[in-house]
Amino acid sequence: MPITHRMRTIGLVVNPIAGMGGRVGLKGTDGVLDKALELGGKPVAPGKMSKFLDALSSLLKNENVEGIEWLTCGGSMGASYLEEFGEGPWEWEVVFEPGDPTTAEDTNEACSVFSERDAGLIVFCGGDGTGRDIWKVVGNEIPMIGIPSGVKMHSGVFGMNPEAVAFIVLRFLLGELDVADGEILDLDEERYRAGEWHIRLFGIASTPNEPSYVQVGKMHAEAVPEEDVKIEIAEHIAEDMSENKDTLYILGSGSTVAAVSKEIGVDCSLLGVDAVYRGELLEKDLNEDRLLSLLDQYEKVKLVLTPIGAQGFILGRGNLQLSPAVIKRVGLNDIVIICTPGKLRRTPFLRVDTGDSDLDREFRAREYLTVVTGYRTMKLWKIAQ
Amino acid sequence: MRDPSGFMREEYQTLVEKGFDWKLRVLEGPSAPRCRVDGKDVIMLCSNNYLNLSNHPRLRQAAKEAIDTHGVGSGSVRPIAGNMDLHLKVEKKLASFKRTESSLIYQTGFAANAGLVPQLAGKGDVIISDELNHGSIIDGVRLTKSDRMIFPHRDMGELEKVLKEADKKYKRILVVTDGVFSMDGDIQHMDKIQDLANEVGAMTFVDDAHGEGVIGPDGRGIGAHFGIAGKIDVEMGTFSKAFGVVGGLIAGSQDLVNFALNKSRTWLLSGSHPPQVAAAQFAAIDVLETEPEHVNNLWDNTKYFKKELDSMGFDTGQSETPITPVMVGESHKAKALSERTFELGVFALPIVFPMVARDKARIRTMMNAGLTKDDLNDALAAFEKAGKELDII
Numbered sequence: 054m055p056i057t058h059r060m061r062t063i064g065l066v067v068n069p070i071a072g073m074g075g076r077v078g079l080k081g082t083d084g085v086l087d088k089a090l091e092l093g094g095k096p097v098a099p100g101k102m103s104k105f106l107d108a109l110s111s112l113l114k115n116e117n118v119e120g121i122e123w124l125t126c127g128g129s130m131g132a133s134y135l136e137e138f139g140e141g142p143w144e145w146e147v148v149f150e151p152g153d154p155t156t157a158e159d160t161n162e163a164c165s166v167f168s169e170r171d172a173g174l175i176v177f178c179g180g181d182g183t184g185r186d187i188w189k190v191v192g193n194e195i196p197m198i199g200i201p202s203g204v205k206m207h208s209g210v211f212g213m214n215p216e217a218v219a220f221i222v223l224r225f226l227l228g229e230l231d232v233a234d235g236e237i238l239d240l241d242e243e244r245y246r247a248g249e250w251h252i253r254l255f256g257i258a259s260t261p262n263e264p265s266y267v268q269v270g271k272m273h274a275e276a277v278p279e280e281d282v283k284i285e286i287a288e289h290i291a292e293d294m295s296e297n298k299d300t301l302y303i304l305g306s307g308s309t310v311a312a313v314s315k316e317i318g319v320d321c322s323l324l325g326v327d328a329v330y331r332g333e334l335l336e337k338d339l340n341e342d343r344l345l346s347l348l349d350q351y352e353k354v355k356l357v358l359t360p361i362g363a364q365g366f367i368l369g370r371g372n373l374q375l376s377p378a379v380i381k382r383v384g385l386n387d388i389v390i391i392c393t394p395g396k397l398r399r400t401p402f403l404r405v406d407t408g409d410s411d412l413d414r415e416f417r418a419r420e421y422l423t424v425v426t427g428y429r430t431m432k433l434w435k436i437a438q
Numbered sequence: 439m440r441d442p443s444g445f446m447r448e449e450y451q452t453l454v455e456k457g458f459d460w461k462l463r464v465l466e467g468p469s470a471p472r473c474r475v476d477g478k479d480v481i482m483l484c485s486n487n488y489l490n491l492s493n494h495p496r497l498r499q500a501a502k503e504a505i506d507t508h509g510v511g512s513g514s515v516r517p518i519a520g521n522m523d524l525h526l527k528v529e530k531k532l533a534s535f536k537r538t539e540s541s542l543i544y545q546t547g548f549a550a551n552a553g554l555v556p557q558l559a560g561k562g563d564v565i566i567s568d569e570l571n572h573g574s575i576i577d578g579v580r581l582t583k584s585d586r587m588i589f590p591h592r593d594m595g596e597l598e599k600v601l602k603e604a605d606k607k608y609k610r611i612l613v614v615t616d617g618v619f620s621m622d623g624d625i626q627h628m629d630k631i632q633d634l635a636n637e638v639g640a641m642t643f644v645d646d647a648h649g650e651g652v653i654g655p656d657g658r659g660i661g662a663h664f665g666i667a668g669k670i671d672v673e674m675g676t677f678s679k680a681f682g683v684v685g686g687l688i689a690g691s692q693d694l695v696n697f698a699l700n701k702s703r704t705w706l707l708s709g710s711h712p713p714q715v716a717a718a719q720f721a722a723i724d725v726l727e728t729e730p731e732h733v734n735n736l737w738d739n740t741k742y743f744k745k746e747l748d749s750m751g752f753d754t755g756q757s758e759t760p761i762t763p764v765m766v767g768e769s770h771k772a773k774a775l776s777e778r779t780f781e782l783g784v785f786a787l788p789i790v791f792p793m794v795a796r797d798k799a800r801i802r803t804m805m806n807a808g809l810t811k812d813d814l815n816d817a818l819a820a821f822e823k824a825g826k827e828l829d830i831i
Contacts, residue, residue, distance in 0.1 A: 274793050429585045
């Protein structure tokens with residue numbers, strides 16, 4: 054497949070202070086850089102970037118992929134690593150000069166330029182905060198992939214390590230990868246300041262992903278677009294709803310679940326938890342109290358969830374309103390997990406962290422949960438022990 | 439104004455741009471161990487004509503005679519006026535060959551899967567399927583209202599868990615799988631599947647397209663291979679591969695056949711095989727029963743070819759059957775090897791990503807019982823030369 058100009062233009066942004074808080078016991082570097090430095094925090098990004106560029110350079114040379122153009126930021130937000138690497142199978146251009154010290158706003162502005170220059174992919178080096186800063190500007194318009202170097206990496210937009218990210222970039226350039234949702238998760242700073250550790254779902258970005266294939270000939274397979282698979286899953290749930298008219302459906306967050314609401318023609322929230330009954334939206338963006346109150350009113354209930362973020366949490370990341378009390382009331386047998394096969398492939402295990410260890414144990418005792426991956430199609434997937 | 443058929447050109451052009459369009463090669467003359475393809479004399483290593491029966495004198499003779507006695511067409515679908523004595527004769531012989539109570543011939547293997555699978559399970563039932571099953575099974579499954587659960591390839595531990603889960607929720611349970619998987623040439627653990635299925639009262643269905651005429655005593659297929667002939671609920675196969683003709687088949691109980699012929703829409707709504715096809719099918723089974731040398735030659739050739747490729751340094755994968763993959767790794771290298779070996783007079787096709795994992799591109803060779811030692815040595819020499827040129831060995 055020919056590599057288009059757009060695919061060859063890649064934004065590169067590095068958070069030079071990402072990860073520095075980790076070794077000194079901080080939960081990130083947002084707003085606490087001075088403290089991190091004081092405690093002896095060391096920059097993590099240079100080592101990660103050097104591994105990434107080394108790996109990518111060999112892969113591109115090996116596959117004869119030419120004409121890559123990096124759009125990047127000045128100094129430690131991008132240019133210095135390319136400079137230090139020396140000549141690679143690419144061109145690069147500084148399109149944005151950050152301030153000193155660099156801030157989240159610099160990342161935002163750099164991404165605006167990437168967007169104006171029609172970048173086909175953004176590679177970033179950082180943690181959840183950096184991913185979130187990029188997502189704020191580009192949303193799901195430009196796919197992103199993160200070289201993990203932060204303290205928190207809950208979001209579903211990271212590769213395993215710099216070398217894995219290099220391979221993903223290569224395959225994206227070769228047109229072998231599709232894009233799928235990557236949830237942007239980060240610590241809710243407000244609640245953190247109030248002493249609560251709460252990972253919030255901020256939005257849905259897009260990230261390169263292995264597509265699902267169907268065999269179309271004895272020696273041919275064709276990729277099925279992620280969106281088509283979502284529609285298939287949505288049809289499955291919609292049919293289930295029409296067969297269970299007296300059941301209240303609680304729809305969790307994420308765009309796979311949102312596809313269900315689209316299929317049944319109701320306007321649900323992307324990030325919140327909503328309730329649907331007899332094909333009508335009953336209530337949107339429910340908190341724990343409202344959920345419990347609805348659960349008192351309806352006898353039959355099903356809860357539709359999808360794994361959120363890089364670690365495959367179905368509960369406990371980005372959906373804390375689904376509290377232990379809510380889950381217990383719904384019951385484990387009435388939880389329906391949905392996930393596209395492409396996304397499931399990069400979710401080695403499903404995880405739960407409900408905040409109630411007995412309930413978590415009850416999940417883990419099942420060893421496997423059934424995941425709906427297409428119209429009436431299911432797989433058993435291991436639950437992390 | 440809409441362009442009513444413009445999409446055809448557009449979609450075709452997209453396929454061409456991606457290099458996914460089929461470039462059809464032309465076989466000039468019979469499918470034989472040495473044949474002429476696109477004007478070039480080649481050793482055939484990619485046909486499914488494992489036993490070289492497609493050009494066997496007894497099959498040719500039987501077909502010619504049937505034309506003289508029955509004409510060239512059946513005139514109808516079998517349920518109306520196209521059910522010939524020749525069709526029934528084949529089915530009787532096939533059941534005896536397969537050691538089953540009964541059998542039924544379908545128009546093609548695809549028609550058997552796409553016609554029968556959807557009738558075996560419906561709403562409230564579940565079909566449990568190996569993740570690498572053939573597209574015709576997948577299409578058959580898609581036509582049902584039943585749920586589907588997928589288990590990892592040949593993983594009996596996982597299948598057991600899926601069966602236990604299914605046992606709690608569903609009425610009917612059907613386990614459906616390929617017998618021999620055509621990409622790697624590996625054989626499904628059909629004996630274990632049958633045991634696991636028996637534990638929960640599940641039906642079993644095996645697509646033995648690449649095993650029929652190839653594995654088991656006298657090439658009687660996967661049931662015979664595992665010593666469970668007649669125990670699998672549906673043994674499905676095809677006449678188009680080792681049997682050298684065309685057509686799909688199922689073998690099992692009389693109940694299965696009664697059910698299948700009354701319920702499979704592909705069978706009910708397609709014209710039946712012409713007399714010469716039915717006669718050649720009969721002759722093919724007869725040859726298998728009376729000329730054991732074909733199956734023996736196939737396996738001797740396979741063992742020799744694999745051993746020699748291995749000794750040259752090629753990786754021939756984990757195949758247990760006459761499908762021998764020559765593992766190459768990168769897709770472009772597999773394509774280059776196929777092109778170069780074709781230039782050197784060997785016809786074998788590359789299988790590349792995404793049909794197989796990105797680092798598992800290969801040339802898939804399929805052995806033919808009619809190849810002589812000299813033919814095989816010529817083919818091996820071509821592989822050795824091309825493999826060295828391309829730094830594969």
